[in-house]
Amino acid sequence: MRDQGEAGAMTRREVLGTLGALSVAAAAGTVSLTAAPAAAQTLGQNESVEAGLARVFGGRPMKDGGSLIKLDVPLIAENGAVVPVAVEVNAPMTPQSYVKSIYVVADRNRIPIVTRVALSPEAGKAFMGANIRLGETGDVRAIVEQSDGTLWQIKREVKVTVGGCGG
Amino acid sequence: MTRPIRWLGLILLTAGCTVAANAPDYSSVPRWSTRAIPPARGDIRTEADGRRVAVRYPGWSTKDYAEFRTYAYGDWRPEPSVSKAAMPSGVVGDAKKGRALFLDRQRGPCTGCHLVPGDDVWPAGSVGPDLSTIGDRKLTDAYLYQQLWDPRAVFPLTVMPPWGVQGVFTPEELVHLVAYLQSLHGPAASEKDADRNPFTRRRPVGFGDNLDPTNNPAVLRAESAEAFWQERGPKGKACTECHPGGVGTAMRGVATRYPRYVPAFNRVMAIEDFLSVHAPDTTGQALAVESAENVTFTMLIKMASNGMPVAVDTSSPQARAALARGRASFVRRVGERNHACSDCHTPDRGANKFLGGRLLGDATAGMTRHFPTWRTSLNDAWDLRRRFQWCMTPLGANMLAADAIEYAELELYLAQFDNGKPMSVPGIRH
Amino acid sequence: MSDIGKVRLRLPSSIKAGDVVQVRCLIIHPMERIERDKAGKIIDKKYNYINKVVVTYLGKTISTFDTTQSVSENPYFAFTLKATDPGPVTVTFHDTLGGKYEGTAQITFG
Numbered sequence: 028m029r030d031q032g033e034a035g036a037m038t039r040r041e042v043l044g045t046l047g048a049l050s051v052a053a054a055a056g057t058v059s060l061t062a063a064p065a066a067a068q069t070l071g072q073n074e075s076v077e078a079g080l081a082r083v084f085g086g087r088p089m090k091d092g093g094s095l096i097k098l099d100v101p102l103i104a105e106n107g108a109v110v111p112v113a114v115e116v117n118a119p120m121t122p123q124s125y126v127k128s129i130y131v132v133a134d135r136n137r138i139p140i141v142t143r144v145a146l147s148p149e150a151g152k153a154f155m156g157a158n159i160r161l162g163e164t165g166d167v168r169a170i171v172e173q174s175d176g177t178l179w180q181i182k183r184e185v186k187v188t189v190g191g192c193g194g
Numbered sequence: 195m196t197r198p199i200r201w202l203g204l205i206l207l208t209a210g211c212t213v214a215a216n217a218p219d220y221s222s223v224p225r226w227s228t229r230a231i232p233p234a235r236g237d238i239r240t241e242a243d244g245r246r247v248a249v250r251y252p253g254w255s256t257k258d259y260a261e262f263r264t265y266a267y268g269d270w271r272p273e274p275s276v277s278k279a280a281m282p283s284g285v286v287g288d289a290k291k292g293r294a295l296f297l298d299r300q301r302g303p304c305t306g307c308h309l310v311p312g313d314d315v316w317p318a319g320s321v322g323p324d325l326s327t328i329g330d331r332k333l334t335d336a337y338l339y340q341q342l343w344d345p346r347a348v349f350p351l352t353v354m355p356p357w358g359v360q361g362v363f364t365p366e367e368l369v370h371l372v373a374y375l376q377s378l379h380g381p382a383a384s385e386k387d388a389d390r391n392p393f394t395r396r397r398p399v400g401f402g403d404n405l406d407p408t409n410n411p412a413v414l415r416a417e418s419a420e421a422f423w424q425e426r427g428p429k430g431k432a433c434t435e436c437h438p439g440g441v442g443t444a445m446r447g448v449a450t451r452y453p454r455y456v457p458a459f460n461r462v463m464a465i466e467d468f469l470s471v472h473a474p475d476t477t478g479q480a481l482a483v484e485s486a487e488n489v490t491f492t493m494l495i496k497m498a499s500n501g502m503p504v505a506v507d508t509s510s511p512q513a514r515a516a517l518a519r520g521r522a523s524f525v526r527r528v529g530e531r532n533h534a535c536s537d538c539h540t541p542d543r544g545a546n547k548f549l550g551g552r553l554l555g556d557a558t559a560g561m562t563r564h565f566p567t568w569r570t571s572l573n574d575a576w577d578l579r580r581r582f583q584w585c586m587t588p589l590g591a592n593m594l595a596a597d598a599i600e601y602a603e604l605e606l607y608l609a610q611f612d613n614g615k616p617m618s619v620p621g622i623r624h
Numbered sequence: 625m626s627d628i629g630k631v632r633l634r635l636p637s638s639i640k641a642g643d644v645v646q647v648r649c650l651i652i653h654p655m656e657r658i659e660r661d662k663a664g665k666i667i668d669k670k671y672n673y674i675n676k677v678v679v680t681y682l683g684k685t686i687s688t689f690d691t692t693q694s695v696s697e698n699p700y701f702a703f704t705l706k707a708t709d710p711g712p713v714t715v716t717f718h719d720t721l722g723g724k725y726e727g728t729a730q731i732t733f734g
Contacts, residue, residue, distance in 0.1 A: 070675075071692025073658070073666065101399050103389055105551075105624035109401065109570035109696045133694060137658065141694040146687045149706055151644035155687075156702030160657070160694050164316070186389060188317055188398075188551030188624075190299055191306075408634040408648035411698040415627055415652070573697045 076139040092179030098169045107161040107187045114169040116153035126153035128172040135165030161187050218518040220267050224460050228595035229470035234484035235595045259592045263528045265600045273527050277359045279343040285369040292374025306550045317551030320392035321544045327380035338372045353537035360530050392548035404622040412568035412575045412620035416493035427477030445498035450505045453606045455512035462516045462602040465492045483597040489577050493566045496619040504612040520607025530590025560612035564621030571624050627652040631727030641733050643707050649715045650700040676718040682711045707731050
């Protein structure tokens with residue numbers, strides 16, 4: 028994302044300071060009685076990616092999303108703990124037709140269905156970003172579902188660097 | 195004394211002083227008793243059965259590397275002597291065993307510096323030459339054996355460890371490695387994946403904006419130390435009473451001058467070292483070196499200088515003396531691997547090449563101004579001393595205490611390369 | 625001093641009415657990973673990880689992340705919203721132990 032203004036370190040710090048006033052850090056967590064909805068807990072399961080995709084998408088056909096989906100992911104990840112992923116979909120976001128969900132899948136993870144973002148037209152753009160874990164070198168997929176049920180998919184191999192004197 | 199002898203004495207004294215100014219002087223360095231947390235002291239514990247065990251951070255190796263040289267100023271043991279050795283007779287080299295040894299992460303791995311064929315070779319490094327077709331060079335077994343036993347006998351300026359001399363590989367294992375190398379013939383298979391080959395591999399893209407609190411968790415962690423600044427310690431005082439205002443105001447510019455020689459303690463100190471003595475003296479808080487409080491507080495104090503150029507003193511007599519010792523440490527070969535910092539971190543050696551999958555940094559380009567740094571692989575913040583201590587593990591050398599004067603003076607030597615460049619703490623790295 | 629639950633949001637420095645703005649947020653949270661015993665069997669315990677992130681703007685839910693243990697420790701999330709009116713955007717994080725953490729930023733125009 029772009030800040031308006033200069034890219035100098037001091038200016039960015041000042042801008043962040045201003046933003047800091049806008050964005051309020053929460054107090055340390057409070058434990059509430061809100062139980063997480065059951066559907067959320069079943070998204071991520073210990074399974075093969077084939078089983079996970081079958082479970083979540085029931086064998087529905089997926090179109091090649093190469094021209095529609097931009098999957099931003101480092102092609103070589105320095106470690107498997109923190110791999111930034113961003114997905115942007117070139118598709119309408121109107122009440123008549125919008126991107127309903129974006130899934131991120133990591134084929135070689137023990138829990139391959141990483142996250143699902145449910146969107147509304149008010150999001151303005153079909154976009155999401157997150158840091159994910161990768162167990163090992165393998166494909167990362169973005170699967171997009173439109174409001175009419177159409178599924179699109181794109182995937183890219185991410186190599187995970189191992190070892191080294193860096194620890 | 196008669197006049198001619200007095201003149202002679204003066205000349206010799208002057209000549210002696212000139213020589214001494216170039217060589218590091220260790221006589222003035224005081225003893226320092228550590229103020230580090232127990233895992234950071236570099237202690238070696240003797241168990242009931244007489245075994246010696248190194249006390250280090252949780253999850254780190256406990257191996258005692260007693261027989262190998264360290265950075266300690268009192269450790270005058272020489273480098274292992276260059277040694278020539280002949281191949282043992284009666285051992286038939288097995289290329290398959292040799293390949294397994296070449297890739298073994300518990301040894302080199304040799305792939306850390308050298309590329310060889312194979313889809314399972316990930317990630318190989320580019321510090322040393324590509325060995326994929328070395329068998330074509332028709333070098334003798336004896337030559338290759340010597341190269342592995344002690345490469346310094348072949349290439350005196352090499353950074354390659356003397357594997358045989360140091361006992362990392364047995365003579366028999368070296369014979370298998372020779373057989374493997376001799377089996378590597380061209381033509382080299384065409385590369386399906388440009389990233390497999392470290393000479394064509396893409397550079398790491400890093401982890402984005404280190405100062406963005408929605409990108410770098412260390413920024414949030416550092417901010418929690420602001421409350422500590424205002425808090426009354428056991429002596430009833432808070433930092434802010436002598437240093438009015440928040441950290442950002444009171445400490446602005448301070449970190450640009452560290453590490454520096456501190457006369458009150460007669461030693462070079464970084465912020466971390468200074469906190470560990472200053473806090474107990476004033477507010478009564480401990481702030482032991484390598485405690486979470488010390489690292490977090492150091493981050494916050496350094497953040498107050500972000501954007502300002504590093505300005506460590508390099509001209510006073512104490513600074514120059516410390517820099518000479520720091521430089522000597524930088525080029526000093528230590529450990530089982532017989533490596534110096536300069537082997538990996540200078541441009542004519544390993545810098546900007548891949549060591550395994552890791553791009554080696556160039557110390558002469560300035561590498562200290564983003565420490566302490568967030569480590570994404572560990573979800574923790576590391577200061578530079580911990581990074582020094584960690585380097586000891588792959589080098590096979592016992593670590594010193596985190597606040598050792600040796601480390602402080604090495605840090606000063608490194609920090610001079612950051613002079614003039616803007617501070618940017620905390621960093622974010624693998 | 626536990627930082628768990630600390631949240632930070634970030635908006636662009638200048639927003640005009642009708643812009644689609646990208647928002648980043650980060651939370652300090654362990655996102656506990658599955659542990660296995662020496663035999664490789666999964667240790668049965670209640671793992672503490674964020675499993676739901678809800679974005680609300682002007683009181684309406686804009687997007688929801690269902691998240692799993694495959695998301696990083698101290699995760700960041702990014703999303704967009706169409707800035708129709710000035711007002712608060714709130715991100716609420718729920719974890720499996722019933723923890724609920726929140727961060728809010730104000731959308732202002734100009």
